[in-house]
Amino acid sequence: MTILLSTLNARYAHASLGLRYLLANMGPLQEQTTLMEFVIGAKTTELVERLLAKQPRIVGFGVYIWNVEETTRVVAMLKRVAPEVVIVLGGPEVSHETDKQEIVRLADYVVTGWGDITFPKLCGEILHGPKPLMKIHAGVQPPMADIQLPYALYSDDDIAHRTIYVEASRGCPFKCEFCLSSLDKTAWPFGIDSFLAEMDSLYARGARLFKFVDRTFNLNVKTSQRIMQFFLEKIAAHPDEPVYAHFELVPDHLPEALKATIAQFPPGALQFEIGIQSFNPEVQTLVSRRQDNAKAAENIRWLTTQSHAHLHVDLIAGLPGEDVDSFARGFDQLVALGPHEIQFGILKRLRGTPIIRHTEPFGMVYDPYPPYTVLATDRIDFATMQRLVRFARYWDLVANSGRFNHTVKALLADSPFASFMAFSDWIYTRTDATHRIALEKLARLVQQWLQLRGMAPAEAAALLASDYAGNVDKPARQAGKPPHSAAEPRKPAAPERQVRHLAA
Template structure:
């Protein structure tokens, strides 16, 4: 497109963070010509923002992109603004559209994404729009643009997305810019859909999983790699469902591993979401070949409670799950990021605690503690009456209480989850955390479970701080010292905290460590620094359920 011309189509989304790059909108761009007619792609541009950017600032930038609007001089004609809408950006996107419509009522506003694919008649954002595409948008958006720009005008506001054979879709990876490759996560996929029916997830609505032709995918990934891409996040719901494909993808990346001592910025980093109870020998053999720092495996355990699993139609062999996690930890260098969800129908705090303790004993690198959210359209809604499920009316629709968990307990758990992120998943307290979770009883008393020990600390810390945010590493060091030294020898607690603080590379001066820190901190311990850095990188990959998913009808974790 001529850079001085006004675009006819602007595709927009508000990402959770700058580092995320919307794969879904790039699919729409890549398929404009194929499914809408030659020349459409040349008239389209992509604009990505973050949810932290003020709505008015987003609108000002969009208006500058769109140009002056219809007039005798401009003669731009119809202009379309398409928004990708997700559970984490719907509130901000609604305000952007409201302001944009005031400034330019002539614009055709088109919505797509999982948040607006269901319950469309109940949402303020859909009332503001001219058209809403539900489900898959790759083909339907292109056809809608053709109709809006060239006629005949569409008759329907709500347009069910057309699901084509995957062979009829252009892959979107050429839409990643050189800047994207250098500074952002690259989302890729080898398949869509999911054969499993876990009711908290929109993928439960899929009838099966569909695989792209693998040679075609690998050829596109090779081009990305040759352009300099080194971080690949696969958004496939079930990467290890089709082992033949999984093995070929892993072999592809094994053949492109950089030599030892390559700078960290040039190292490969791969993220896959895997089924926890399906790890056949061929896949194990491939996973074991990757060196440290390359693989992250996101494993959705969600609950070890068999009754809860049955209630939400989740098929999971818990013994196989545990055995596979232990094998991965013992025989691979993969970083294991394992998810648990609190608030599922019938899950009590005690049964969740039992599951947490079981998972903690296995020893994954991160345990992500989430609270159930009611994704629009997800089948979990069918349990609301029977299990007393009450959800927040505003995004992200977090469960407020259930028939077996009251509101106060859910609030306590929310604080615990935040503190767990700061203390455990941050990697900053590797030596101190065991003192909190596994203290040796000195009075012959029974050992309290790690979950309940952390819950007690969480309640104490909340009383002390009154906040779960803006807690510096130094404030956490002092809090841990005060709490632990009440029941453990202060010298032992201080020694662990000192080792952790130095290893993290922090350079302030916590009160608990006065007189113990060197005047100028030497280069921090490499192993500790590497752990903290690696943990941060892993969290960058998994801050939200499926950021900017290309599946306009799917979201949430499987």
């Protein structure tokens, strides 16, 4: 193949939608272009060997916050052993602050932003002339109708074993400064008829797990209704073949018509990812986030009580202007609303995002290495931020894992945040670890903590047994939650929702 399209995914299950878009839009060059996807953690020499075995003239890499360090090593080695191979970079991580990145220095060309038209054009110039003079090429945004949809490029193996990422629109009209989508002018929809025809084709080929990466799925309610109706019809026609659809929702925009449609979905068919990020109005204003908190809370409460949808709701710690007490109040408020999972994320300074304007006024200190996590602010010192990081990890292991559904309620008897922070501090003193804690050991520690808090040993054991049915390795499945193998991993290797949609 003359042109290789490659990236390092966070996991094997994360098939790259972005690379498939590029391949679908290569035009006359498509026949001499192929995909080679890898997974982070692989040995650099092996990746380079496999790439060069195809004898490419051009290698295009999708570069993201979770793979930039490893991709930099791959590019550096390629340039040493095969300097004649032309390296082209694209993706959100190299679309901003290009002058500050080692991977950009090593590469031959960079396409920033939209690559659907610009990347094939650049490849044609590299292969056939005239040779491009500029290193950085700003991606041209084509009309949405001119973009070839990539879904036929998911292989049968992808459909059988990997998450099928899809998008009915690109962009976002909101301006939340911690998100790269704040740079978009608006949201641009694909033609709904052609999009649904592609979804029908995927379904006919056996796809049953659809993850929408639209930033604002419910922005246009008529479009949302048509897409959801598509899935309802499939469920009605084939009740023995479960369908699972994942959407990101704007929390304060849930009109009655959309509620009526959502209420029709059976258990295990629907997951909503909802970004609250902060319930503090002053913090929301600082980061240009428009959100009706009362309406958002009302909608989350409705979804938890009146629908079978599984709710995954996000909060971000470390935003400018927010101290621990403010975050704790928001966390307690969200726990009271009863979502199935709360993703407790720590702020990341994504390249190009306007959040940088708050760095000096609010003493924001960020890790210089990916994923650029905030280390301290003028409201939260480094030691406290590390406690929050551990809280987030233990919360994932205990509350979000689905293994302690009954027990976790006892852990949150008083203020949920204060109670779990005390547990988090204690368990860290006992383990000095946040990873590689065996499930059986974790269960014992949870029981010990409950006893330290005054629960009788027999009662604590019975509570854990209600989750584990007497076997720590066979936790009871969370009601209404799809099997873990049929859903996006609860704790992705990539960072939280703040950057997760960049996988597209």
